[in-house]
Amino acid sequence: MTLTRRSFAAAPFIIVPRTVLGGAGYVAPSDRVTIATIGMGRQGLAVTADLMARPDVQMVAVCDCNRSSKDYAEYSRNSNLNMARQLLGKGFEDWAPDLATPGSARLTNDFTTSLGFGGRDPGQRLIEAYYGAHTPSGRYKGCTAYSDYRELLDKQPDLDAVYVATPDHWHAPIGIAAMKKGKHVLGQKPMTHSVGEARLMAETARQTGVATSVTVNNPSSTDSATIRGWIQQGLIGKLTEVLNWSARPYWPQGVARPKETPPVPDGLDWQMWLGPAPDRPYHPIYTPFSWRGWYDFGCGSFGDMGCYSFAGLFKILDLTPPTAFEASVSEPFEETFPKASIVSLDFPENAGRAAFKLVWLDGGLKPPRPEGLTGQEAAAYFKPGREGIYYAGAEGAIIAGFNGTAPRILGKNARQAPPVGRQAARRDAIADQWLAACKGGPKPLASFESQAAPTEAFLLGCIAQRKPGEKYKWDSAAMRVTNNDSINQLLDPPWRGNWS
Secondary structure, X not given: OOOOHHHHHOOOOOOOOHHHHOOOOOOOHHHOEEEEEEOOOHHHXXXXXXXXXXXXXEEEEEEOOEOOEEEXXXXXXXXXXXXXXHHHOXXXXXXXXXXXXXXXXXXXXXXEEEEEEEOHHHHHHHHHHHHHOOOOOOOOOOOEEEOOHHHHHHHOOOOOEEEEOOOHHHHHHXXXXXXXXXXXXXXXXXXXXXHHHHHHHHHHHHHXXXXXXXXXOHHHOHHHHHHHHHHHOOOOOOEEEEEXXXXXXXXXXXXXXXXXXXXOOOOEOHHHHHOOOOOOOOOOOOOOOHHHHEOOOOOHHHHHHHHXXXXXXXXXXXXXXXXXXXXXXXXXXXXXXXXXXXXXXXXXXXXXXXXXXXEEEXXXXXXXXXXXXXXXXXXXXXXXXXXXXXXXXXXXXXXXXXXXXXXXXXXXXXXXXXXXXXXXXXXXXXXXXXXXXXXXXXXXXXOHHHHHHHHHHHHHHHHHHHOOOOOEEEEOOOOEEOOOHHHHHHOOOOOXXXXX
């Protein structure tokens, strides 16, 4: 007799002693969340490893339009392979030597990255090695690999949830398709590629009632709660401005489309990779990793990192959508985001907080150094490659790391704020919240519904980067720019072909 997860849960008259099922820490199959990962690049592998290590998760499938390659950007030499070996544990110190890095690649003048493995075959191999290591036989063949997410959703009827870790332009089409199939969805940041998609994702989550979350922890962090408390206590006075700066991009931006048309690598379905994006010939300048800088596939530096800081800002300051936005850039390009930019967004008053301006800087640009920092302290935020956030008030300021980490107060009230220590390392809070919601718990703090407004805000900044030199007035309720109608075509561009 074969029981699915749901039919097992619906059979209350079947009683089996726990000692028969397993030892301490054992989780019955009916209590596990079955998950498939769609997109087996660096982030897909890392989060899959984190999820798989939890006893209440069963990874059952992977999906990627790339069979296998070793050209994915990784954080350090062999970091993908070392992460896999650490997950597998004792006896696997030399696992999969064929997946070792082939070397490194220089993506920009000042950024070189190690190259690591990715694709559906290595993802399947890792999952089956992990579960095999926990069986008496040492073998496991229960993970299916797909090249098309639609086939995955059709052929895995007992699938509870998916984790979507594709390039940005695929987040909404796959996420929406999964939600309409009744699957819970954990989505890699940014939530969507366009403003219209953000609203559609949030509405689909509301209609289907499935558990959703974006992989941003800022709304849940102790640091965000600390900064919110300091501002509400009036320790910096009336908020006047927020400055947020990122060292990104680490990938090429400010470049033109290549003229060469090399052959598509064996094992890569290029048309599936493009999906809803406009058609174009394959070139290695797009994938992996470097797609982030191209309008058709990514959201540039602002979309890559603003999703983190804005998730925290909206929680800390009770933000509603901005009323205006503008940008100045190093040099505009037809198809890629600029190498550096300054973006301004005007936020209205709300919940007793006055209206203020938020200024985003990227590409190595930084605001003036504030008073009250020692040289060593200033270096933590203003050296090349460093990032940060600054809340300016009428009676002081707060400065912190990019995600609000280790905040400190500057000004006359600095002594009134207790020192903030480093947060202890812990599991991913968003994954915990999402898994609990999959089992009927409360909505995660970074649900699709809650992140639609922050996503809208930084995506407006991305539009300003594409069309600099003018201040655009924004009517969020109508979802349109009111003083330049030509910009509105960028809010919700159509998907290619039958992907709609």
